[in-house]
Amino acid sequence: MIRNVIRAAWIAVGLTAAPVSAEEPFIVVQSTTSTQNSGLLDYILPGFEAETGIDVRVVAVGTGQAIRNAINGDGDVLLVHSKLAEDQFVADGWGVERFDVMYNDFVLVGPKSDPAKVRGGMDIVAALTAVSEVEAPFASRGDDSGTHKAEMRLWDWADADPTDASGTWYRETGSGMGATLNVASGMGAYVLTDRATWQSFGNRGDLEILVEGDPRLFNQYGIILVNPDKHPQVRVSAGQRFIDWLIGPDGQAAIASYKLEGQQLFFPNAK
Structure with missing residues (x-):
């Protein structure tokens, strides 16, 4: 329409x-x-x-x-x-x-409480390392999308394999970006998203952009x-x-x- x-x-x-x-x-x-x-x-x-x-x-x-x-x-x-x-x-x-x-670019979104203490950082690899160390909830698309491919590349640079924790603090939705953001909003979880989808997303709840600006978040x-x-x-x-x-x-x-x-x-x- x-x-x-x-x-x-x-x-x-x-x-x-x-x-x-x-x-x-x-x-x-x-x-x-x-x-x-x-x-x-x-x-x-x-x-x-x-x-x-x-x-x-x-x-x-x-x-x-x-x-x-x-x-x-x-x-x-x-x-x-x-x-x-x-x-x-x-x-x-x-x-x-x-x-x-x-x-455009990707951003790391997370709850305002920020249990991994990554707010305001520009180093996405350090941020993901902090998330994994405290085992804070993280919602992943887990669907072989471009965003998921980028996320897994970043985890690899962080020398971490979060899929070992699948079903615990690391949750794979197997869904699109909007649905995964909905899951993250409901869980109070961190999530990697493209900025355009985040900007148009309405159900943000307690989520906000915590990490942005790292050149490794470039999205072509x-x-x-x-x-x-x-x-x-x-x-x-x-x-x-x-x-x-x-x-x-x-x-x-x-x-x-x-x-x-x-x-x-x-x-x-x-x-």
């Missing part, structure tokens, strides 16, 4: 639709929960759809699942945030070429056309048109202009 209203507004201000061929009226984009839950896609896609006549159908799951879906041929474009996994996707022949699109997003040599049904021209728009001036400007409560959530950096 929201996207339909915004799409109508784009048309009303005089954008000229350039119809796509009847064979390619839509594309399927395998993407992440953060691009959807933050409201970014609802904001930017109506502009592309009004301009091109191409309907963008988004499957919002964790990055790992999005990549598996694309490998299975269930999509035309991949828009996710785990560069190592994205590069591997292309190297293995499943994707044509990867492009940087935008970035990339976009890839699924390889038609692997899956001939890929809508190549429409998919590439979307990629070109997103990494071009119009898409990059749309990303930059999206704000929530006055705060910019994503920063375009296509080359």
Whole structure:
């Protein structure tokens, strides 16, 4: 409903639709929960759809699942945030070429009581070490998403394997970011989240941002056309048109202009 209203507004201000061929009226984009839950896609896609006549159908799951879906041929474009996994996707022949699109960052959120005493720090590895030492409740997505991959990389740098404590102080939800934040709010637990989802999350309860600003919390997003040599049904021209728009001036400007409560959530950096 929201996207339909915004799409109508784009048309009303005089954008000229350039119809796509009847064979390619839509594309399927395998993407992440953060691009959807933050409201970014609802904001930017109506502009592309009004301009091109191409309907963008988004499957919002964790990055790992999005990549598996694309490998299975269930999509035309991949828009996710785990560069190592994205590069591997292309190297293995499943994707044509990867492009940087935008970035934001991760933050460590936790209860105001802060049992690990990490508030105000900028060293995420030291913060996770402190959390594990006091065995403070920690909620993890545990779903092979881009956020979960980043979290596990940070635990590795902290020389810790919290999965040894799975089911005790370390709780794996197997769910998306919003659901995991809900669990953390209910438990009074620490949780790693992308800033965009946190900014748009309503059920914060006693949670607040405790650690931010570490360069290791950088969160890059990339976009890839699924390889038609692997899956001939890929809508190549429409998919590439979307990629070109997103990494071009119009898409990059749309990303930059999206704000929530006055705060910019994503920063375009296509080359």
